[in-house]
Amino acid sequence: MNNNFRCNCPITSALDIVGDKWTLVIIKQMLLEGKKTFKDFSESDEAIASNILSSRLKMLEQFKIITKEKLTHNKKTNIYLLTEKGLGLTPTIIELTLWSDLNIREHHSSIISDSRIEMVKKNKEESIKMIVEFYKQKTDYNKT
Amino acid sequence: MNNNFRCNCPITSALDIVGDKWTLVIIKQMLLEGKKTFKDFSESDEAIASNILSSRLKMLEQFKIITKEKLTHNKKTNIYLLTEKGLGLTPTIIELTLWSDLNIREHHSSIISDSRIEMVKKNKEESIKMIVEFYKQKTDYNKT
DNA sequence: TATTTTTGCTTGTAAAACAAAAGTAATAAA
DNA sequence: TTTATTACTTTTGTTTTACAAGCAAAAATA
Numbered sequence: 147m148n149n150n151f152r153c154n155c156p157i158t159s160a161l162d163i164v165g166d167k168w169t170l171v172i173i174k175q176m177l178l179e180g181k182k183t184f185k186d187f188s189e190s191d192e193a194i195a196s197n198i199l200s201s202r203l204k205m206l207e208q209f210k211i212i213t214k215e216k217l218t219h220n221k222k223t224n225i226y227l228l229t230e231k232g233l234g235l236t237p238t239i240i241e242l243t244l245w246s247d248l249n250i251r252e253h254h255s256s257i258i259s260d261s262r263i264e265m266v267k268k269n270k271e272e273s274i275k276m277i278v279e280f281y282k283q284k285t286d287y288n289k290t
Numbered sequence: 291m292n293n294n295f296r297c298n299c300p301i302t303s304a305l306d307i308v309g310d311k312w313t314l315v316i317i318k319q320m321l322l323e324g325k326k327t328f329k330d331f332s333e334s335d336e337a338i339a340s341n342i343l344s345s346r347l348k349m350l351e352q353f354k355i356i357t358k359e360k361l362t363h364n365k366k367t368n369i370y371l372l373t374e375k376g377l378g379l380t381p382t383i384i385e386l387t388l389w390s391d392l393n394i395r396e397h398h399s400s401i402i403s404d405s406r407i408e409m410v411k412k413n414k415e416e417s418i419k420m421i422v423e424f425y426k427q428k429t430d431y432n433k434t
Numbered sequence: 435t436a437t438t439t440t441t442g443c444t445t446g447t448a449a450a451a452c453a454a455a456a457g458t459a460a461t462a463a464a
Numbered sequence: 465t466t467t468a469t470t471a472c473t474t475t476t477g478t479t480t481t482a483c484a485a486g487c488a489a490a491a492a493t494a
Contacts, residue, residue, distance in 0.1 A: 153335035154402045157318045157383060160390035163397075165311055167482085174301045184441050191297040195483050200442050209397065222440055222491045231393050238385040239301060245382060246304035249375050253307075253353065258298045311451085328472050339452055344473055366460045366471055 163209055164235070168194055168202050173232060174239055176212070177281055178260070182225050206232070227285050233278050240266055240274055307353055308379070312338055312346050317376060318383055320356070321425055322404070326369050350376070371429050377422050384410055384418055 151159050164170050171192055175181040181190065187199050194202075203226060206212045211232040215225045247263050266273040295303050308314050315336055319325040325334065331343050338346075347370060350356040355376040359369045391407050410417040 151398050151401075152337070154398075154400050155318075155335065156390035156394065156401055156404065156407075157322075157387050158315050158336055159394050159398050159401055160386045161311065161314055163394070164386075165309070165314060167305065167309055170305055170309060171302050174299075178301075185439085188441090191299065192302055193296070195485095196442060197444085197484095198482065220492080224441075234389050234393060238382060238389060241382040241385050242304045242308075243301050245378050246300035249378060250300065250303050250307070254295045254298075254303050256298050257295075257300050257303055260300065263300075329470080332472090339454090340472080341453090341474070342451065364460085368472075 163205075163211075168192075168198060169206065170235070170239065170242075172199070172202055172206070173211070173228065173235055176226065176228050177233070177236060177239060177277065178262075180284065182227060182285070183223050184226075185223075187226075211235075228281065233281065236274050236278055240270065240277075307349075307355075312336075312342060313350065314379070314383065314386075316343070316346055316350070317355070317372065317379055320370065320372050321377070321380060321383065321421065322406075324428065326371060326429070327367050328370075329367075355379075372425065377425065380418050380422055384414065384421075 151162050153159075164173070171194070172187060175187060175190055175192075179190075181187055184196075184199065184203075187194060187203075188196060203212065203214070207214055207226075209231075210229055212226050212228055215227065217223065217225060243260070243263060244266065246257070247259060251257055262273070262277070265276075295306050297303075308317070315338070316331060319331060319334055319336075323334075325331055328340075328343065328347075331338060331347075332340060347356065347358070351358050353375075354373055356370050356372055359371065361367065361369060387404070387407060388410065390401070391403060395401055406417070406421070409420075
């Protein structure tokens with residue numbers, strides 16, 4: 147299991163898993179945009195190719211960052227959900243968002259500001275909890 | 291300046307800059323390992339190829355995440371330092387470290403735990419300030 | 435049964451990463 | 465003052481990965 151890691155640094159090892167062009171984008175789409183099916187991801191603004199999406203979802207499932215389930219009355223559509231491990235990336239994603247909001251606009255003027263950013267700026271810890279709780283509630287609801 | 295960004299999402303746009311295999315590794319090496327010259331980075335455990343290193347440093351300089359300076363009495367060695375914008379990534383790096391510390395060990399048993407992790411767990415905000423202040427002090431010292 | 439939707443694979447092409455080596459300029463050593 | 469070393473930077477050829485477009489199987493729907 148120790149293969150494919152560049153070295154023994156925890157940060158570098160985390161980046162060996164989520165440090166690529168697409169992985170955190172997919173996790174963001176699940177966490178903040180409510181996406182959960184292959185089609186949801188395929189139709190996103192980011193326009194990920196289906197083969198890349200397929201391989202990333204497989205990898206994330208192997209690392210237990212997401213699960214792949216099916217609805218009881220639909221045997222075709224796969225439902226991809228963040229695990230606790232995946233939800234543990236919420237603070238990282240929130241910090242990246244805050245950094246981007248402050249620092250990227252000068253290079254990318256048409257960037258959109260999520261309404262939740264103001265909430266996060268006011269009370270970071272509470273907002274993170276709320277985002278995670280909201281995700282869990284929503285996915286419970288959708289499963290039944 | 292709006293080119294090369296996949297879409298208007300702040301998170302995706304941040305990842306268009308730092309979302310690759312090497313960029314956050316280089317920033318980590320500067321922030322937490324005191325690396326500041328081309329040679330420092332070249333000799334790291336992660337073993338980045340020199341041409342990739344060169345292109346990433348150039349990109350980071352263009353985005354004003356790092357600066358490239360020279361010491362007064364050495365016209366050869368370039369000193370790469372994090373700007374305020376670059377130091378703004380400290381919370382992201384810290385959150386990634388905490389996530390890794392909790393979640394990656396099961397896939398990578400020989401991962402090393404930085405002694406600063408315990409400090410960060412106890413008081414996150416204060417630790418981040420300390421890490422940034424320490425970086426600034428150290429680099430001021432090295433410049434004179 | 436025929437059609438559509440969803441998922442994800444295949445194929446050919448383009449881009450990026452990579453290792454190794456060569457190039458360049460500053461500095462140090464003989 | 466030649467020679468060697470150091471610190472980067474670029475080049476070269478190879479491998480890997482990304483990508484778009486199209487294809488196909490399974491299941492749902494008409």
